Amino acid sequence: AECTVQWGTGTRVTALVTANLMPPVPDRPSEGSVSVSVDLSPMASTSFGHAQPLTTIPGGAAGGGAIPAISDESQKLLSNRILRCLERTLLVGGALDTEALCVQSGSWVWKLNVHVTALDNGGNLVDATVLAAVAALRHYRKPQVDLAAQRDDNAEEGRDGAGSPTLLHSDAREPTPLPLHHTPLSISFALIHSDDAALSTSSTSTVAAIVDPTDREELVQTGSITLAMNIHSEVCLLDFGGGCELRPTQLKQCWKLGQDSIL
Numbered sequence: 001a002e003c004t005v006q007w008g009t010g011t012r013v014t015a016l017v018t019a020n021l022m023p024p025v026p027d028r029p030s031e032g033s034v035s036v037s038v039d040l041s042p043m044a045s046t047s048f049g050h051a052q053p054l055t056t057i058p059g060g061a062a063g064g065g066a067i068p069a070i071s072d073e074s075q076k077l078l079s080n081r082i083l084r085c086l087e088r089t090l091l092v093g094g095a096l097d098t099e100a101l102c103v104q105s106g107s108w109v110w111k112l113n114v115h116v117t118a119l120d121n122g123g124n125l126v127d128a129t130v131l132a133a134v135a136a137l138r139h140y141r142k143p144q145v146d147l148a149a150q151r152d153d154n155a156e157e158g159r160d161g162a163g164s165p166t167l168l169h170s171d172a173r174e175p176t177p178l179p180l181h182h183t184p185l186s187i188s189f190a191l192i193h194s195d196d197a198a199l200s201t202s203s204t205s206t207v208a209a210i211v212d213p214t215d216r217e218e219l220v221q222t223g224s225i226t227l228a229m230n231i232h233s234e235v236c237l238l239d240f241g242g243g244c245e246l247r248p249t250q251l252k253q254c255w256k257l258g259q260d261s262i263l
Helices: 073-092 125-139 148-157 215-220 248-262
Strands: 002-007 011-022 033-040 102-104 108-120 185-193 207-211 223-229 235-240
Touching (some): 002 125, 011 125, 033 073, 033 125, 073 108, 073 125, 073 223, 073 235, 108 125, 125 185, 125 223, 185 215, 185 248, 207 248, 223 248
Parallel strands (some): 033 108
Antiparallel strands (some): 002 011, 011 108, 102 108, 185 207, 185 223
């Protein structure tokens, strides 16, 4: 399943969700797995270089071995932030149930691959990637799996074990949607000192929060904060990268504004 999101006039992101059957990890025999990768392609912005997409697979890379790693520090930080927000929103936030991805405990589970690519960067890539990934997961359908036929073949041939499962075509049996408990959405704020930073000597100056910042506003921001929540007002993500001081009252105002915007 593939979904392309046009965020405003200058940001465009595409998300691709694929799945394959594989044996589970030994310590979690009844749970599937989800891998997320983020690719900030050079076509999205002239400031992005050609590099390997970041992925949540330990020691893995979504691109080929000949593609260099990310050398630009700002591009690396943005890729890591998007990857972290996607993983925490979808998995840690409880949106996707990995136990429901089990086909046969100890033998076969589904592995989902969520690949996000930035096509145009007009600002606020985090919210666009979260929306694209959630929409692609909502649209994806898992094919039905038949284990009985393979067991019958193994019994006739005198072999043990369940063998490889058989994926049924959508014409034979309708595919099923993914086990998503809720649909989280995110909203980001650019934090900018409201007074002139060059003239201010106070470390506790007032900070202005700009909703849905553009790429030009992100160039002058001193910090950023991203909130993700579902329709029940449950917070699935709170990502604050620092850069400036944010008082609890200001954080509460951001949460209230994000709740009104998402719901």
